[in-house]
Amino acid sequence: ETGVTQTPRHLVMGMTNKKSLKCEQHLGHNAMYWYKQSAKKPLELMFVYNFKEQTENNSVPSRFSPECPNSSHLFLHLHTLQPEDSALYLCASSQANDWGETQYFGPGTRLLVL
Amino acid sequence: AQSVTQPDIHITVSEGASLELRCNYSYGATPYLFWYVQSPGQGLQLLLKYFSGDTLVQGIKGFEAEFKRSQSSFNLRKPSVHWSDAAEYFCAVGEGAQKLVFGQGTRLTINP
Numbered sequence: 001e002t003g004v005t006q007t008p009r010h011l012v013m014g015m016t017n018k019k020s021l022k023c024e025q026h027l028g029h030n031a032m033y034w035y036k037q038s039a040k041k042p043l044e045l046m047f048v049y050n051f052k053e054q055t056e057n058n059s060v061p062s063r064f065s066p067e068c069p070n071s072s073h074l075f076l077h078l079h080t081l082q083p084e085d086s087a088l089y090l091c092a093s094s095q096a097n098d099w100g101e102t103q104y105f106g107p108g109t110r111l112l113v114l
Numbered sequence: 115a116q117s118v119t120q121p122d123i124h125i126t127v128s129e130g131a132s133l134e135l136r137c138n139y140s141y142g143a144t145p146y147l148f149w150y151v152q153s154p155g156q157g158l159q160l161l162l163k164y165f166s167g168d169t170l171v172q173g174i175k176g177f178e179a180e181f182k183r184s185q186s187s188f189n190l191r192k193p194s195v196h197w198s199d200a201a202e203y204f205c206a207v208g209e210g211a212q213k214l215v216f217g218q219g220t221r222l223t224i225n226p
Contacts, residue, residue, distance in 0.1 A: 040218075045213065090158070094211065096212070103160075104160070106157050107155070
């Protein structure tokens with residue numbers, strides 16, 4: 001595997017379900033991100049982790065719970081979601097504090113909440 | 115707070131024609147500026163970025179962008195588009211490289 005991978009690629013869940021999204025980066029980076037991409041809305045930054053520590057929470061509802069066990073893996077735990085949470089969830093990684101730091105994105109998980 | 119405006123939601127150009135996608139930003143200091151491209155079903159791929167220095171930036175796939183501080187703009191250009199350039203293009207601005215604010219995106223359609 002190369003780059004940033006995300007699983008599953010597609011997910012359908014009911015509002016009472018609990019599910020998790022997984023992201024893995026194979027680039028040796030030390031920063032990871034979750035973004036939400038909804039139809040007709042700009043890409044929204046949700047969380048940032050640097051060296052496994054959360055450094056940014058962009059006022060995300062608590063029904064989204066991130067976890068970063070190490071610099072290569074990032075999870076987004078989902079519970080009691082709402083239909084308006086249906087979106088494409090993108091993960092990204094970067095090498096923090098590098099000159100020219102650039103975020104590299106995964107292909108995303110398409111989530112549908114029924 | 116910083117913001118990004120991409121005035122054109124959808125642009126159609128003919129294959130071989132030149133392209134310019136507009137991006138205007140609002141930010142107090144010198145921003146970090148990025149252009150990303152997203153093909154259907156894919157994540158975002160970086161085309162180019164501006165941090166400092168030469169205001170004309172070259173990117174991948176023949177794209178370039180020019181930072182104009184006086185106009186708060188960072189427009190993306192390509193002299194001759196190919197059918198494979200059809201995608202959605204996003205401009206982003208950040209006070210650093212981590213806290214990015216993205217524009218709404220411009221969807222590019224190529225006519226054969």
